[in-house]
Amino acid sequence: MLSFGFTTDGANKLSILHMACRFSTLKGPTQKTTTMAMATHLLRNGSTFWLRRSRPSTLARCLHLTGCLDKKVAFNLSDIGEGIREVTVKEWFVKVGDTVEQFDNLCEVQSDKASVTITSRYDGKITRIFHSIDELALVGKPLLEFEVADEEGDEETSSSSSSSESDVESVKTAAAAAAEATMDPATGGRLITPATPAVRRLAKEHKLDLAQVPPTGKNGRVLKGDILEYLGQVPAGTNVPHPSMQVGKQVAPAAPPIPKPADRVEVLKGVRKSMLKSMSESLKIPHFAYSDEIDMSNLMKFRAQLQPAAQEQGVPKLTFMPFCIKAASIALAKYPIINSSLDLASESLIYKGAHNISVAIDTPQGLVVPNIKNCQAKNIIQIARDLNGLVERGRTGSLTPSDFADGTFSLSNIGVVGGTYTHPCIMAPQVAIGAMGRTKPVPRFNDKDEVIKAYIMSVSWSADHRVIDGVTMASFSNVWKQHLEQPALFLLH
Helix, strand or coil: CEEEEECCCCCCHHHHHHHHHHHHCCCHHHHHHHHHHHHHHHHHHCCCEEEEECCCCCCCCEEEECCCCCCEEEEECCCCCCCCCEEEEEEECCCCCCEECCCCEEEEEECCCCEEEEECCCCEEEEEECCCCCCEEECCCEEEEEEECHHHHHHHHHCCCCCCHHHHHHHHHHHHHHHHCEECCCCCCEECCCECHHHHHHHHHCCCCHHHCCCCCHHHCECHHHHHHHCCCCCCCCCCCCHHHCCCCCCCCCCCCCCCCCCCCCCCCCHHHHHHHHHHHHCCCCEEEEEEEEECHHHHHHHHHHHHHHHHCCCCCCCCHHHHHHHHHHHHHHCHHHHEEEECCCCEEEECCCCCEEECEEECCEEECCEECCHHHCCHHHHHHHHHHHHHHHHHCCCCHHHHCCCCEEEEEHHHCCCCCCCCCCCCCECEEEEECCCEEEEEECCCCCEEEEEEEEEEEEEECCCCCHHHHHHHHHHHHHHHHCHHHHHHC
């Protein structure tokens, strides 16, 4: 029996056909035809077959044919995780013809999430680079082509010719893991310390056994910081252990639940019930807002001069409010439409002859808005006395319905509480309201461009835009402002 063993792959098919032809020339036409047919079958199927021929003699010889060893190895881009299937080559650290060793940096690639440095798995010479800078590289496709070192080729020659490149890589990976593995005393099996490839490389550079490094990562994983702390390059205690590593940690007792306060239902009555009705009507009015600033510096001096005379006439403290009310009355006389009311039924305006100016007063029962009657016929001291009387009756709860009736225009002094600008709500059937803010000292320029200390008060107006336009409201505000900034004008009224 004479046998010939053939192992077929892309590199050996030509050798198989060549040897089959040589064998057939020695055995005659019939044997040649048979041998060529078997060789053709062998080439088509790509598997290992044995060609046998019966002879009367005993085994004479046995031939085994293999292809020549190809030293060139393709370096494929491995999966870098997180579902990334393609990356962009940002920089090459090597070029064709360079000789590299394992763990040498080859290139840097950029995904849509991170930048990764690719290192070599082989010792050898680079014979080809498949991608240029800024080109896309696919996971599992070749990045480089290596010509491996001779000693690695000899080792591969002695191994089985059917071993694939992936098998060689698996052996290398297993050997590297075995070098870092320890024996589990409980089970007698291998215990591998969890760590990323970058951490393993760092440990290899410093010739460390990962099993000797105290881990702080999740489930006992050794981190880069653990190695640096073990080497003394960072202070001890820098790395905080993961909660999974803190065995037996005392859990703080849960705080007792805070009791939820009970809700309380209160029926609206009195001032609040009246406010519900008036503000519901106010929201039906299209409001127009206008704001300005008034320099109160001259009025402060003027008020100080009138203070003794006011005390003699029964006004213990003269405030800014009587001046604001009188200035509003003077401006209403010039722009009477602001002292009117709207009759929707007849679609007409009712111009009020009396200036009954309502003033918002804070009382224990809530905010009330009584009015001072006939301000057009009163001076500042008389208005101040009427205002003090309303405030006193409001505090004692002795205000009467007549104090609230027939108001034609409203003013509110929010500056007593605080704040500057606001957006007051019109009290129907009135068509305008004003609110003064807090007076505060601020730097200003005088006529000589010198910085001086000025006392500025802000004012906010709201008007019914169905009746009053912006120009009218601004003109009214300017007259009011003029009398407050030049208080001597009050002497003309």
